[in-house]
Amino acid sequence: xxxxxxxxxxxxxxxxxxxxxxxxxxxxxxxxxxxxxxxxxxxxxxxxxxxxxxxxxxxxxxxxxxxxxxxxxxxxxxxxxxxxxxxxxxxxxxxxxxxxxxxxxxxxxxxxxxxxxxxxxxxxxxxxxxxxxxxxxxxxxxxxxxxxxxxxxxxxxxxxxxxxxxxxxxxxxxxxxxxxxxxxxxxxxxxxxxxxxxxxxxxxxxxxxxxxxxxxxxxxxxxxxxxxxxxxxxxxxxxxxxxxxxxxxxxxxxxxxxxxxxxxxxxxxxxxxxxxxxxxxxxxxxxxxxxxxxxxxxxxxxxxxxxxxx
Amino acid sequence: xxxxxxxxxxxxxxxxxxxxxxxxxxxxxxxxxxxxxxxxxxxxxxxxxxxxxxxxxxxxxxxxxxxxxxxxxxxxxxxxxxxxxxxxxxxxxxxxxxxxxxxxxxxxxxxxxxxxxxxxxxxxxxxxxxxxxxxxxxxxxxxxxxxxxxxxxxxxxxxxxxxxxxxxxxxxxxxxxxxxxxxxxxxxxxxxxxxxxxxxxxxxxxxxxxxxxxxxxxxxxxxxxxxxxxxxxxxxxxxxxxxxxxxxxxxxx
Numbered sequence: 001x002x003x004x005x006x007x008x009x010x011x012x013x014x015x016x017x018x019x020x021x022x023x024x025x026x027x028x029x030x031x032x033x034x035x036x037x038x039x040x041x042x043x044x045x046x047x048x049x050x051x052x053x054x055x056x057x058x059x060x061x062x063x064x065x066x067x068x069x070x071x072x073x074x075x076x077x078x079x080x081x082x083x084x085x086x087x088x089x090x091x092x093x094x095x096x097x098x099x100x101x102x103x104x105x106x107x108x109x110x111x112x113x114x115x116x117x118x119x120x121x122x123x124x125x126x127x128x129x130x131x132x133x134x135x136x137x138x139x140x141x142x143x144x145x146x147x148x149x150x151x152x153x154x155x156x157x158x159x160x161x162x163x164x165x166x167x168x169x170x171x172x173x174x175x176x177x178x179x180x181x182x183x184x185x186x187x188x189x190x191x192x193x194x195x196x197x198x199x200x201x202x203x204x205x206x207x208x209x210x211x212x213x214x215x216x217x218x219x220x221x222x223x224x225x226x227x228x229x230x231x232x233x234x235x236x237x238x239x240x241x242x243x244x245x246x247x248x249x250x251x252x253x254x255x256x257x258x259x260x261x262x263x264x265x266x267x268x269x270x271x272x273x274x275x276x277x278x279x280x281x282x283x284x285x286x287x288x289x290x291x292x293x294x295x296x297x298x299x300x301x302x303x304x305x306x307x308x309x310x
Numbered sequence: 311x312x313x314x315x316x317x318x319x320x321x322x323x324x325x326x327x328x329x330x331x332x333x334x335x336x337x338x339x340x341x342x343x344x345x346x347x348x349x350x351x352x353x354x355x356x357x358x359x360x361x362x363x364x365x366x367x368x369x370x371x372x373x374x375x376x377x378x379x380x381x382x383x384x385x386x387x388x389x390x391x392x393x394x395x396x397x398x399x400x401x402x403x404x405x406x407x408x409x410x411x412x413x414x415x416x417x418x419x420x421x422x423x424x425x426x427x428x429x430x431x432x433x434x435x436x437x438x439x440x441x442x443x444x445x446x447x448x449x450x451x452x453x454x455x456x457x458x459x460x461x462x463x464x465x466x467x468x469x470x471x472x473x474x475x476x477x478x479x480x481x482x483x484x485x486x487x488x489x490x491x492x493x494x495x496x497x498x499x500x501x502x503x504x505x506x507x508x509x510x511x512x513x514x515x516x517x518x519x520x521x522x523x524x525x526x527x528x529x530x531x532x533x534x535x536x537x538x539x540x541x542x543x544x545x546x547x548x549x550x551x552x553x554x555x556x557x558x559x560x561x562x563x
Contacts, residue, residue: 050396071398073396080392082392084388084393101394101398
């Protein structure tokens with residue numbers, strides 16, 4: 001469906017994407033994972049025909065992105081990162097307008113209603129977009145992207161800046177979309193990409209550093225070796241002494257900012273399996289009341305460090 | 311064609327829903343009304359619309375860019391330009407659709423001034439020739455100014471910048487006769503030929519209220535010169551093409 005070969009994009013002297021090649025088959029859902037400025041958005045802007053690549057070839061659905069730009073654009077539904085909307089229109093007006101721009105015929109209004117249902121925008125369909133919250137704007141943006149049943153759906157950071165409840169709902173919505181479309185999604189959150197996509201491309205400094213399934217990717221990545229625990233106040237020295245005795249524990253630090261009742265610690269372990277269960281066993285055996293024990297997720301930087309090492 | 315119509319309809323509704331078109335129309339009627347009255351209220355004054363035309367033509371260098379400043383600048387500010395440019399429509403369809411919407415608004419506005427000639431018919435014996443050519447010229451001239459305004463709108467995402475740049479270009483094409491009259495030779499002639507239509511002589515006490523320049527002068531006197539028509543159509547086309555280039559250059563940045 002999508003073939004990208006040796007594609008580079010420079011903004012002036014600054015390389016945004018360097019010599020990237022990959023293929024995406026029909027029906028795949030791809031996650032582009034990378035920190036801000038890695039080249040995710042640029043790659044997407046090139047695929048949508050918004051900005052031409054400096055060099056290399058991009059082919060979508062058999063059409064060249066430059067020579068057959070209009071044909072390519074017909075295949076694509078795109079939600080830019082900034083979620084551009086006409087704020088002086090209602091949701092319904094906006095969607096009808098976008099539909100007619102995509103050359104949809106008489107059945108526009110039926111399809112608009114269908115999409116409004118799908119994105120649960122029903123109670124807001126006649127509300128001005130300027131009055132909508134960020135989460136509903138995001139849905140309007142997604143509705144706009146799927147309106148014309150595009151073969152390829154490109155969503156740039158679709159869950160950024162919306163509240164956690166809406167993030168969950170939006171992810172669910174996107175996951176369902178992935179079943180009908182070839183989906184390309186960008187994110188800087190690892191769990192988001194692994195839960196929605198069946199293939200992950202990790203981009204770092206304009207280059208693809210990993211291209212794998214979420215399962216293989218998490219196997220390649222070491223699990224985190226940093227835990228946080230929260231216990232009742234008053235037994236601090238006991239805990240530190242207790243845990244220092246264990247050979248797999250590298251370091252214990254107190255976490256600041258807890259109230260009088262509780263105190264928290266960061267515990268760094270060497271790479272043993274399931275450090276959480278080991279730690280909890282020790283604490284419980286010593287009659288220490290445990291209120292929280294969690295392993296902290298890998299930060300993106302740690303992921304890139306690990307992926308670029310091998 | 312269908313895409314042009316889609317953009318055209320959207321922009322037309324946009325004009326009717328936003329205050330700018332009404333503000334521009336109100337200013338237009340105030341200014342033209344003043345110049346019309348000033349030109350016909352002297353004793354033995356001519357029953358013509360030349361006073362109204364001269365005022366309309368001159369102040370169009372501010373009113374046109376005010377009408378067009380939103381058209382592209384706002385799309386760039388909202389980021390919706392990215393949606394338009396990734397939708398299956400060509401850049402020229404975007405520009406032409408928007409231009410036609412602005413032109414329609416101006417034409418409706420100009421039609422609103424038909425009561426000036428009606429007043430002339432009631433109270434005097436006007437010559438219909440110059441009235442007809444005056445209106446024809448005014449529409450052609452306005453189309454050029456709108457085209458310059460749209461070009462200015464494509465240069466920035468800030469509407470105020472668009473307004474100032476647009477009025478700046480149009481002002482330059484209006485006072486260019488001051489420059490050309492001080493130059494001799496081919497360069498002076500070329501500059502003289504570029505004068506769009508308005509004239510700053512409008513404010514001279516001797517010719518107050520009736521002063522046209524450049525390619526509008528013949529229309530105001532009742533003469534249809536094919537060369538003037540071609541000039542206005544060329545200016546409109548050139549600035550629309552420049553606007554399309556300006557949009558396209560955005561892709562390469």
